[in-house]
Amino acid sequence: xxxxxxxxxxxxxxxxxxxxxxxxxxxxxxxxxxxxxxxxxxxxxxxxxxxxxxxxxxxxxxxxxxxxxxxxxxxxxxxxxxxxxxxxxxxxxxxxxxxxxxxxxxxxxxxxxxxxxxxxxxxxxxxxxxxxxxxxxxxxxxxxxxxxxxxxxxxxxxxxxxxxxxxxxxxxxxxxxxxxxxxxxxxxxxxxxxxxxxxxxxxxxxxxxxxxxxxxxxxxxxxxxxxxxxxxxxxxxxxxxxxxxxxxxxxxxxxxxxxxxxxxxxxxxxxxxxxxxxxxxxxxxxxxxxxxxxxxx
Amino acid sequence: xxxxxxxxxxxxxxxxxxxxxxxxxxxxxxxxxxxxxxxxxxxxxxxxxxxxxxxxxxxxxxxxxxxxxxxxxxxxxxxxxxxxxxxxxxxxxxxxxxxxxxxxxxxxxxxxxxxxxxxxxxxxxxxxxxxxxxxxxxxxxxxxxxxxxxxxxxxxxxxxxxxxxxxxxxxxxxxxxxxxxxxxxxxxxxx
Numbered sequence: 001x002x003x004x005x006x007x008x009x010x011x012x013x014x015x016x017x018x019x020x021x022x023x024x025x026x027x028x029x030x031x032x033x034x035x036x037x038x039x040x041x042x043x044x045x046x047x048x049x050x051x052x053x054x055x056x057x058x059x060x061x062x063x064x065x066x067x068x069x070x071x072x073x074x075x076x077x078x079x080x081x082x083x084x085x086x087x088x089x090x091x092x093x094x095x096x097x098x099x100x101x102x103x104x105x106x107x108x109x110x111x112x113x114x115x116x117x118x119x120x121x122x123x124x125x126x127x128x129x130x131x132x133x134x135x136x137x138x139x140x141x142x143x144x145x146x147x148x149x150x151x152x153x154x155x156x157x158x159x160x161x162x163x164x165x166x167x168x169x170x171x172x173x174x175x176x177x178x179x180x181x182x183x184x185x186x187x188x189x190x191x192x193x194x195x196x197x198x199x200x201x202x203x204x205x206x207x208x209x210x211x212x213x214x215x216x217x218x219x220x221x222x223x224x225x226x227x228x229x230x231x232x233x234x235x236x237x238x239x240x241x242x243x244x245x246x247x248x249x250x251x252x253x254x255x256x257x258x259x260x261x262x263x264x265x266x267x268x269x270x271x272x273x274x275x276x277x278x279x280x281x282x283x284x285x286x287x288x289x290x291x292x293x294x295x296x297x
Numbered sequence: 298x299x300x301x302x303x304x305x306x307x308x309x310x311x312x313x314x315x316x317x318x319x320x321x322x323x324x325x326x327x328x329x330x331x332x333x334x335x336x337x338x339x340x341x342x343x344x345x346x347x348x349x350x351x352x353x354x355x356x357x358x359x360x361x362x363x364x365x366x367x368x369x370x371x372x373x374x375x376x377x378x379x380x381x382x383x384x385x386x387x388x389x390x391x392x393x394x395x396x397x398x399x400x401x402x403x404x405x406x407x408x409x410x411x412x413x414x415x416x417x418x419x420x421x422x423x424x425x426x427x428x429x430x431x432x433x434x435x436x437x438x439x440x441x442x443x444x445x446x447x448x449x450x451x452x453x454x455x456x457x458x459x460x461x462x463x464x465x466x467x468x469x470x471x472x473x474x475x476x477x478x479x480x481x482x483x484x485x486x487x488x
Contacts (some may be wrong), residue, residue: 160384
Protein backbone atom coordinates (compact mmCIF):
# COMPACT_ATOMS: atom_id res chain seq x y z
CA UNK A 1 0.00 0.00 0.00
CA UNK A 2 1.31 3.45 -0.93
CA UNK A 3 0.21 6.81 0.50
CA UNK A 4 1.11 10.46 0.10
CA UNK A 5 2.19 11.39 3.62
CA UNK A 6 1.36 14.77 5.13
CA UNK A 7 3.05 14.93 8.56
CA UNK A 8 1.60 18.30 9.62
CA UNK A 9 3.36 21.07 11.53
CA UNK A 10 3.28 19.36 14.92
CA UNK A 11 5.37 16.52 13.46
CA UNK A 12 8.41 18.79 13.72
CA UNK A 13 7.81 19.96 17.27
CA UNK A 14 5.54 18.52 19.95
CA UNK A 15 4.61 15.49 17.87
CA UNK A 16 8.13 14.58 16.76
CA UNK A 17 7.98 11.08 18.21
CA UNK A 18 4.52 10.56 16.71
CA UNK A 19 5.93 11.21 13.25
CA UNK A 20 8.99 9.07 13.91
CA UNK A 21 7.08 6.11 15.29
CA UNK A 22 4.53 6.26 12.47
CA UNK A 23 7.27 6.14 9.84
CA UNK A 24 8.93 3.22 11.62
CA UNK A 25 5.84 1.08 11.96
CA UNK A 26 4.69 1.90 8.42
CA UNK A 27 7.99 0.46 7.22
CA UNK A 28 7.60 -2.60 9.42
CA UNK A 29 4.09 -3.17 8.04
CA UNK A 30 5.05 -2.59 4.38
CA UNK A 31 3.09 0.63 4.05
CA UNK A 32 4.94 2.97 1.72
CA UNK A 33 4.88 6.65 2.71
CA UNK A 34 5.91 9.27 0.17
CA UNK A 35 6.12 12.74 1.70
CA UNK A 36 4.07 15.49 0.05
CA UNK A 37 6.85 17.71 -1.37
CA UNK A 38 7.14 21.17 0.23
CA UNK A 39 3.96 20.76 2.20
CA UNK A 40 2.73 23.82 4.09
CA UNK A 41 0.16 24.56 6.82
CA UNK A 42 -3.20 22.87 6.16
CA UNK A 43 -5.04 26.12 6.94
CA UNK A 44 -6.25 24.92 10.35
CA UNK A 45 -9.55 25.69 12.03
CA UNK A 46 -8.06 28.92 13.35
CA UNK A 47 -7.58 30.33 9.84
CA UNK A 48 -11.11 29.13 9.08
CA UNK A 49 -12.46 31.58 11.67
CA UNK A 50 -10.38 34.41 10.27
CA UNK A 51 -11.09 33.78 6.59
CA UNK A 52 -12.64 30.56 5.23
CA UNK A 53 -11.48 31.15 1.64
CA UNK A 54 -7.91 31.60 2.83
CA UNK A 55 -8.05 28.43 4.92
CA UNK A 56 -9.49 26.42 2.03
CA UNK A 57 -6.81 27.79 -0.31
CA UNK A 58 -4.05 26.77 2.10
CA UNK A 59 -5.53 23.26 2.25
CA UNK A 60 -5.94 23.14 -1.50
CA UNK A 61 -2.29 23.99 -2.15
CA UNK A 62 -1.24 20.80 -0.37
CA UNK A 63 -3.95 18.68 -1.93
CA UNK A 64 -3.00 19.97 -5.38
CA UNK A 65 0.54 18.78 -4.71
CA UNK A 66 -0.82 15.36 -3.73
CA UNK A 67 -2.77 15.18 -6.99
CA UNK A 68 0.47 15.79 -8.86
CA UNK A 69 2.07 12.81 -7.11
CA UNK A 70 0.13 10.36 -9.23
CA UNK A 71 -3.29 9.30 -10.37
CA UNK A 72 -5.56 8.16 -7.57
CA UNK A 73 -2.96 8.45 -4.80
CA UNK A 74 -4.55 8.89 -1.37
CA UNK A 75 -3.22 10.98 1.47
CA UNK A 76 -2.58 10.03 5.07
CA UNK A 77 -1.80 12.32 7.99
CA UNK A 78 -1.02 11.74 11.65
CA UNK A 79 -2.46 15.10 12.74
CA UNK A 80 -6.13 14.99 13.71
CA UNK A 81 -6.47 18.74 13.23
CA UNK A 82 -5.06 18.60 9.70
CA UNK A 83 -7.24 15.57 8.94
CA UNK A 84 -10.35 17.50 9.94
CA UNK A 85 -9.30 20.67 8.11
CA UNK A 86 -8.52 18.85 4.86
CA UNK A 87 -11.85 17.02 4.96
CA UNK A 88 -13.68 20.24 5.63
CA UNK A 89 -11.91 21.97 2.73
CA UNK A 90 -12.61 19.06 0.40
CA UNK A 91 -16.29 19.24 1.28
CA UNK A 92 -16.44 23.01 0.69
CA UNK A 93 -14.56 22.65 -2.58
CA UNK A 94 -17.14 20.15 -3.76
CA UNK A 95 -20.26 22.05 -2.71
CA UNK A 96 -19.55 25.77 -2.27
CA UNK A 97 -19.26 27.71 -5.53
CA UNK A 98 -18.03 30.94 -3.91
CA UNK A 99 -15.17 29.19 -2.13
CA UNK A 100 -14.37 27.20 -5.28
CA UNK A 101 -13.92 30.37 -7.30
CA UNK A 102 -11.70 32.06 -4.71
CA UNK A 103 -9.52 28.97 -4.22
CA UNK A 104 -9.12 28.51 -7.97
CA UNK A 105 -7.84 32.06 -8.29
CA UNK A 106 -5.49 31.72 -5.31
CA UNK A 107 -3.99 28.50 -6.66
CA UNK A 108 -3.50 30.04 -10.10
CA UNK A 109 -1.22 32.58 -8.45
CA UNK A 110 1.13 29.72 -7.56
CA UNK A 111 0.57 27.75 -10.79
CA UNK A 112 -1.48 24.98 -9.23
CA UNK A 113 -4.95 23.59 -9.63
CA UNK A 114 -6.99 21.17 -7.54
CA UNK A 115 -9.99 19.04 -8.50
CA UNK A 116 -11.13 18.12 -4.95
CA UNK A 117 -10.60 14.42 -5.62
CA UNK A 118 -7.91 13.50 -3.11
CA UNK A 119 -9.07 11.04 -0.44
CA UNK A 120 -7.87 11.91 3.04
CA UNK A 121 -7.12 9.36 5.72
CA UNK A 122 -6.01 9.50 9.31
CA UNK A 123 -3.14 7.25 10.36
CA UNK A 124 -5.51 5.65 12.87
CA UNK A 125 -7.87 4.73 10.05
CA UNK A 126 -5.12 3.24 7.90
CA UNK A 127 -3.71 1.17 10.77
CA UNK A 128 -7.00 -0.20 12.09
CA UNK A 129 -8.61 -1.66 8.97
CA UNK A 130 -9.19 -5.40 9.39
CA UNK A 131 -6.38 -6.04 6.96
CA UNK A 132 -3.94 -3.83 8.89
CA UNK A 133 -4.94 -5.38 12.23
CA UNK A 134 -4.35 -8.87 10.78
CA UNK A 135 -0.89 -7.86 9.56
CA UNK A 136 -0.04 -6.27 12.92
CA UNK A 137 -1.27 -9.32 14.79
CA UNK A 138 0.99 -11.60 12.74
CA UNK A 139 4.05 -9.45 13.41
CA UNK A 140 3.68 -8.98 17.17
CA UNK A 141 6.69 -10.19 19.11
CA UNK A 142 6.20 -8.33 22.38
CA UNK A 143 2.50 -8.20 23.28
CA UNK A 144 1.48 -5.53 25.79
CA UNK A 145 0.16 -8.16 28.12
CA UNK A 146 -2.62 -6.93 30.39
CA UNK A 147 -1.68 -3.26 30.14
CA UNK A 148 -4.77 -1.25 31.12
CA UNK A 149 -5.10 1.61 28.67
CA UNK A 150 -7.64 4.44 28.33
CA UNK A 151 -8.35 4.83 24.60
CA UNK A 152 -8.57 8.59 24.13
CA UNK A 153 -9.68 9.62 20.63
CA UNK A 154 -10.14 13.36 21.15
CA UNK A 155 -12.36 15.38 18.81
CA UNK A 156 -11.06 15.94 15.34
CA UNK A 157 -10.54 12.32 14.33
CA UNK A 158 -14.23 11.50 14.85
CA UNK A 159 -16.01 14.85 14.59
CA UNK A 160 -17.69 16.40 12.70
CA UNK A 161 -19.20 13.48 10.84
CA UNK A 162 -18.15 13.65 7.19
CA UNK A 163 -19.54 11.36 4.49
CA UNK A 164 -16.59 9.02 4.88
CA UNK A 165 -15.68 9.36 8.57
CA UNK A 166 -14.34 5.95 9.55
CA UNK A 167 -15.47 5.71 13.17
CA UNK A 168 -18.42 6.62 15.37
CA UNK A 169 -18.47 10.18 16.79
CA UNK A 170 -19.89 9.08 20.16
CA UNK A 171 -18.41 5.68 20.85
CA UNK A 172 -15.58 4.98 18.41
CA UNK A 173 -13.99 1.53 18.50
CA UNK A 174 -10.94 1.55 16.22
CA UNK A 175 -8.43 2.33 18.97
CA UNK A 176 -10.15 -0.14 21.32
CA UNK A 177 -9.85 -2.91 18.72
CA UNK A 178 -6.22 -2.08 18.09
CA UNK A 179 -5.39 -2.23 21.80
CA UNK A 180 -6.93 -5.70 22.05
CA UNK A 181 -4.89 -6.89 19.07
CA UNK A 182 -1.75 -5.57 20.80
CA UNK A 183 -2.59 -7.62 23.88
CA UNK A 184 -3.54 -4.61 25.99
CA UNK A 185 -6.82 -4.09 27.79
CA UNK A 186 -8.86 -1.01 26.77
CA UNK A 187 -10.74 0.30 29.81
CA UNK A 188 -14.24 1.73 29.50
CA UNK A 189 -13.37 5.40 29.26
CA UNK A 190 -16.29 7.78 29.54
CA UNK A 191 -14.26 10.71 28.17
CA UNK A 192 -12.90 8.96 25.10
CA UNK A 193 -14.22 11.66 22.76
CA UNK A 194 -14.37 14.60 25.17
CA UNK A 195 -12.34 17.62 24.07
CA UNK A 196 -9.00 18.31 25.84
CA UNK A 197 -9.40 22.04 25.23
CA UNK A 198 -6.99 22.20 22.29
CA UNK A 199 -5.37 25.61 22.00
CA UNK A 200 -7.33 26.98 24.97
CA UNK A 201 -4.24 26.09 26.98
CA UNK A 202 -2.53 29.01 25.20
CA UNK A 203 -5.43 31.46 25.38
CA UNK A 204 -7.04 30.59 28.72
CA UNK A 205 -4.56 28.48 30.64
CA UNK A 206 -6.65 27.92 33.75
CA UNK A 207 -9.66 26.71 31.75
CA UNK A 208 -7.44 24.42 29.69
CA UNK A 209 -5.84 22.94 32.81
CA UNK A 210 -9.25 22.21 34.29
CA UNK A 211 -10.33 20.36 31.15
CA UNK A 212 -7.17 18.27 31.16
CA UNK A 213 -7.59 17.52 34.86
CA UNK A 214 -11.00 16.02 34.19
CA UNK A 215 -9.67 13.74 31.46
CA UNK A 216 -6.84 12.49 33.68
CA UNK A 217 -9.15 12.04 36.67
CA UNK A 218 -11.66 9.96 34.74
CA UNK A 219 -8.93 7.85 33.14
CA UNK A 220 -7.66 7.03 36.62
CA UNK A 221 -11.18 6.31 37.88
CA UNK A 222 -11.73 3.95 34.97
CA UNK A 223 -8.74 1.93 36.14
CA UNK A 224 -6.38 3.00 33.36
CA UNK A 225 -2.65 2.84 33.97
CA UNK A 226 -1.88 4.95 30.94
CA UNK A 227 -3.60 6.81 28.10
CA UNK A 228 -3.20 6.38 24.35
CA UNK A 229 -4.07 9.02 21.76
CA UNK A 230 -3.95 9.58 17.98
CA UNK A 231 -3.61 13.39 18.30
CA UNK A 232 -0.49 15.49 18.83
CA UNK A 233 -2.39 18.36 20.42
CA UNK A 234 -4.14 16.01 22.86
CA UNK A 235 -0.74 14.56 23.69
CA UNK A 236 0.67 18.02 24.29
CA UNK A 237 -2.15 18.77 26.70
CA UNK A 238 -2.24 15.41 28.49
CA UNK A 239 1.50 14.73 28.73
CA UNK A 240 3.43 17.98 28.41
CA UNK A 241 0.93 19.93 30.51
CA UNK A 242 0.41 17.17 33.09
CA UNK A 243 3.02 18.54 35.54
CA UNK A 244 1.27 21.94 35.32
CA UNK A 245 -2.10 20.32 36.04
CA UNK A 246 -0.61 18.48 39.00
CA UNK A 247 0.79 21.70 40.40
CA UNK A 248 -2.36 23.73 39.79
CA UNK A 249 -4.69 21.23 41.48
CA UNK A 250 -2.23 19.68 43.97
CA UNK A 251 -3.12 16.28 42.64
CA UNK A 252 -0.71 13.57 41.47
CA UNK A 253 -1.60 11.61 38.32
CA UNK A 254 1.61 10.05 37.05
CA UNK A 255 -0.29 8.98 33.97
CA UNK A 256 1.93 8.11 30.99
CA UNK A 257 0.47 9.14 27.64
CA UNK A 258 1.41 7.26 24.48
CA UNK A 259 0.82 7.84 20.80
CA UNK A 260 -0.94 4.77 19.42
CA UNK A 261 1.89 4.36 16.92
CA UNK A 262 4.33 3.96 19.81
CA UNK A 263 2.28 1.14 21.33
CA UNK A 264 2.16 -0.63 17.97
CA UNK A 265 5.93 -0.16 17.69
CA UNK A 266 6.54 -1.63 21.15
CA UNK A 267 4.43 -4.68 20.32
CA UNK A 268 6.34 -5.11 17.06
CA UNK A 269 9.54 -5.23 19.11
CA UNK A 270 10.95 -1.79 18.29
CA UNK A 271 13.14 -0.08 20.86
CA UNK A 272 11.49 2.52 23.14
CA UNK A 273 14.15 5.10 22.30
CA UNK A 274 13.59 4.60 18.55
CA UNK A 275 9.94 5.33 19.21
CA UNK A 276 10.81 8.46 21.16
CA UNK A 277 9.39 7.23 24.47
CA UNK A 278 12.15 9.03 26.35
CA UNK A 279 10.84 12.33 24.93
CA UNK A 280 7.73 12.37 27.08
CA UNK A 281 7.26 14.42 30.22
CA UNK A 282 5.67 11.60 32.22
CA UNK A 283 8.15 8.70 32.35
CA UNK A 284 7.14 5.82 30.09
CA UNK A 285 9.95 3.29 29.99
CA UNK A 286 10.20 2.72 33.74
CA UNK A 287 6.41 2.56 33.78
CA UNK A 288 6.30 -0.19 31.15
CA UNK A 289 8.96 -2.18 33.01
CA UNK A 290 7.05 -1.84 36.28
CA UNK A 291 3.99 -3.31 34.53
CA UNK A 292 5.96 -6.30 33.37
CA UNK A 293 5.86 -5.30 29.71
CA UNK A 294 8.98 -6.61 28.04
CA UNK A 295 10.82 -3.71 26.42
CA UNK A 296 14.10 -3.71 24.56
CA UNK A 297 16.50 -1.16 25.97
CA UNK B 298 -21.85 29.19 38.29
CA UNK B 299 -23.33 32.46 39.47
CA UNK B 300 -26.80 33.36 38.22
CA UNK B 301 -26.71 35.68 35.23
CA UNK B 302 -28.62 38.86 35.93
CA UNK B 303 -28.30 40.87 32.76
CA UNK B 304 -30.67 43.61 32.00
CA UNK B 305 -31.31 43.88 28.31
CA UNK B 306 -31.22 47.50 27.21
CA UNK B 307 -32.30 48.88 23.80
CA UNK B 308 -28.68 49.58 22.74
CA UNK B 309 -27.88 45.88 23.04
CA UNK B 310 -30.48 44.93 20.50
CA UNK B 311 -30.05 44.65 16.75
CA UNK B 312 -33.35 43.46 15.22
CA UNK B 313 -31.50 42.31 12.07
CA UNK B 314 -28.98 40.21 14.01
CA UNK B 315 -30.59 36.81 13.57
CA UNK B 316 -31.27 37.45 9.88
CA UNK B 317 -27.67 38.57 9.26
CA UNK B 318 -26.31 35.51 11.03
CA UNK B 319 -28.64 33.19 9.10
CA UNK B 320 -27.59 34.71 5.82
CA UNK B 321 -23.88 34.32 6.59
CA UNK B 322 -24.44 30.69 7.54
CA UNK B 323 -26.12 29.93 4.20
CA UNK B 324 -27.88 26.53 4.16
CA UNK B 325 -26.87 25.91 7.77
CA UNK B 326 -28.54 29.16 8.83
CA UNK B 327 -31.96 27.83 7.94
CA UNK B 328 -31.82 25.53 10.97
CA UNK B 329 -31.39 28.30 13.56
CA UNK B 330 -35.13 28.93 14.13
CA UNK B 331 -35.56 25.22 14.90
CA UNK B 332 -33.78 25.49 18.27
CA UNK B 333 -36.26 24.47 20.98
CA UNK B 334 -33.94 25.14 23.93
CA UNK B 335 -33.46 21.51 24.97
CA UNK B 336 -29.95 22.22 26.25
CA UNK B 337 -28.21 19.17 24.78
CA UNK B 338 -25.55 21.56 23.45
CA UNK B 339 -24.84 23.00 26.89
CA UNK B 340 -24.85 19.58 28.52
CA UNK B 341 -22.38 18.33 25.91
CA UNK B 342 -20.13 21.37 25.95
CA UNK B 343 -16.84 20.60 27.76
CA UNK B 344 -16.17 24.31 28.31
CA UNK B 345 -19.65 25.35 29.49
CA UNK B 346 -18.38 25.51 33.09
CA UNK B 347 -16.23 28.51 32.23
CA UNK B 348 -18.63 30.45 29.99
CA UNK B 349 -20.72 33.48 30.96
CA UNK B 350 -23.58 32.25 28.74
CA UNK B 351 -24.07 28.59 27.91
CA UNK B 352 -24.45 27.63 24.24
CA UNK B 353 -28.20 27.17 24.77
CA UNK B 354 -28.46 30.70 26.20
CA UNK B 355 -26.52 32.06 23.23
CA UNK B 356 -29.09 30.48 20.89
CA UNK B 357 -31.89 32.21 22.77
CA UNK B 358 -30.06 35.55 22.79
CA UNK B 359 -29.62 35.24 19.01
CA UNK B 360 -33.37 34.82 18.60
CA UNK B 361 -33.99 37.80 20.88
CA UNK B 362 -31.61 39.86 18.73
CA UNK B 363 -29.37 40.79 21.67
CA UNK B 364 -26.31 41.17 19.50
CA UNK B 365 -24.27 43.03 22.09
CA UNK B 366 -24.44 40.29 24.72
CA UNK B 367 -23.71 37.58 22.15
CA UNK B 368 -20.70 39.22 20.53
CA UNK B 369 -19.23 40.34 23.86
CA UNK B 370 -19.79 36.97 25.54
CA UNK B 371 -16.87 34.81 26.65
CA UNK B 372 -18.74 31.86 25.14
CA UNK B 373 -17.73 32.41 21.54
CA UNK B 374 -14.02 32.59 22.47
CA UNK B 375 -14.07 29.70 24.91
CA UNK B 376 -15.69 27.42 22.32
CA UNK B 377 -12.93 24.88 21.67
CA UNK B 378 -14.44 23.90 18.31
CA UNK B 379 -14.90 20.27 19.39
CA UNK B 380 -18.20 19.75 17.51
CA UNK B 381 -19.86 17.86 20.41
CA UNK B 382 -22.90 20.14 20.21
CA UNK B 383 -23.06 19.90 16.42
CA UNK B 384 -23.12 16.10 16.29
CA UNK B 385 -25.68 15.87 19.11
CA UNK B 386 -28.17 18.67 18.35
CA UNK B 387 -31.50 16.88 17.80
CA UNK B 388 -32.56 19.69 15.46
CA UNK B 389 -29.48 19.37 13.28
CA UNK B 390 -28.09 22.81 14.07
CA UNK B 391 -24.34 23.05 13.45
CA UNK B 392 -23.67 25.06 16.59
CA UNK B 393 -19.92 24.94 16.15
CA UNK B 394 -20.35 26.68 12.81
CA UNK B 395 -22.65 29.21 14.48
CA UNK B 396 -19.88 29.94 17.02
CA UNK B 397 -17.32 30.28 14.21
CA UNK B 398 -19.51 32.75 12.37
CA UNK B 399 -20.11 34.72 15.57
CA UNK B 400 -16.34 34.86 16.06
CA UNK B 401 -15.96 36.13 12.50
CA UNK B 402 -18.58 38.84 13.12
CA UNK B 403 -16.94 39.86 16.39
CA UNK B 404 -13.50 40.06 14.78
CA UNK B 405 -14.87 42.33 12.05
CA UNK B 406 -16.46 44.73 14.52
CA UNK B 407 -13.99 46.97 16.39
CA UNK B 408 -16.34 46.96 19.38
CA UNK B 409 -15.75 43.29 20.15
CA UNK B 410 -13.10 40.66 20.62
CA UNK B 411 -10.19 43.08 20.96
CA UNK B 412 -8.14 40.79 23.16
CA UNK B 413 -8.93 37.76 21.01
CA UNK B 414 -8.13 39.40 17.73
CA UNK B 415 -4.43 39.34 18.59
CA UNK B 416 -4.38 35.55 18.85
CA UNK B 417 -5.88 35.06 15.39
CA UNK B 418 -3.71 37.72 13.82
CA UNK B 419 -0.55 36.28 15.33
CA UNK B 420 -1.42 32.77 14.24
CA UNK B 421 -2.06 33.96 10.68
CA UNK B 422 1.16 35.95 10.77
CA UNK B 423 3.18 32.84 11.72
CA UNK B 424 1.63 30.94 8.79
CA UNK B 425 2.18 33.78 6.36
CA UNK B 426 5.78 34.23 7.37
CA UNK B 427 6.88 30.59 7.72
CA UNK B 428 4.43 28.60 5.64
CA UNK B 429 4.09 26.36 8.67
CA UNK B 430 3.04 26.75 12.27
CA UNK B 431 5.40 26.41 15.15
CA UNK B 432 3.61 26.02 18.48
CA UNK B 433 6.43 27.62 20.39
CA UNK B 434 6.77 30.59 18.10
CA UNK B 435 3.03 31.02 18.47
CA UNK B 436 3.03 30.52 22.24
CA UNK B 437 5.72 33.15 22.71
CA UNK B 438 3.91 35.59 20.42
CA UNK B 439 0.52 35.08 22.05
CA UNK B 440 1.58 34.99 25.69
CA UNK B 441 1.93 38.17 27.70
CA UNK B 442 5.62 38.83 28.39
CA UNK B 443 5.19 38.11 32.12
CA UNK B 444 3.77 34.66 31.37
CA UNK B 445 6.62 33.88 29.00
CA UNK B 446 9.08 34.69 31.79
CA UNK B 447 7.14 32.56 34.26
CA UNK B 448 7.30 29.63 31.87
CA UNK B 449 11.04 29.81 31.12
CA UNK B 450 11.93 26.78 33.24
CA UNK B 451 9.17 24.82 31.64
CA UNK B 452 10.38 25.90 28.20
CA UNK B 453 13.90 24.76 29.00
CA UNK B 454 12.62 21.32 29.97
CA UNK B 455 10.70 21.07 26.70
CA UNK B 456 13.82 22.09 24.81
CA UNK B 457 15.83 19.36 26.53
CA UNK B 458 13.16 16.85 25.53
CA UNK B 459 13.48 17.98 21.93
CA UNK B 460 9.90 19.19 21.92
CA UNK B 461 10.76 22.67 20.78
CA UNK B 462 13.34 24.07 18.44
CA UNK B 463 14.77 27.53 18.35
CA UNK B 464 14.54 28.06 14.61
CA UNK B 465 11.00 27.60 13.27
CA UNK B 466 10.45 25.18 10.41
CA UNK B 467 9.76 26.90 7.14
CA UNK B 468 8.42 25.66 3.85
CA UNK B 469 7.52 27.40 0.61
CA UNK B 470 6.68 30.54 2.53
CA UNK B 471 6.83 32.51 -0.72
CA UNK B 472 3.99 30.46 -2.21
CA UNK B 473 1.93 30.78 0.96
CA UNK B 474 2.49 34.53 0.94
CA UNK B 475 1.23 34.68 -2.66
CA UNK B 476 -1.93 32.78 -1.68
CA UNK B 477 -2.48 35.21 1.19
CA UNK B 478 -2.04 38.18 -1.11
CA UNK B 479 -4.44 36.82 -3.70
CA UNK B 480 -7.25 35.83 -1.32
CA UNK B 481 -7.05 38.93 0.85
CA UNK B 482 -6.83 41.23 -2.20
CA UNK B 483 -10.07 39.87 -3.71
CA UNK B 484 -11.77 40.32 -0.32
CA UNK B 485 -10.81 43.98 -0.24
CA UNK B 486 -12.06 44.52 -3.83
CA UNK B 487 -15.38 42.99 -2.84
CA UNK B 488 -15.84 45.41 0.03
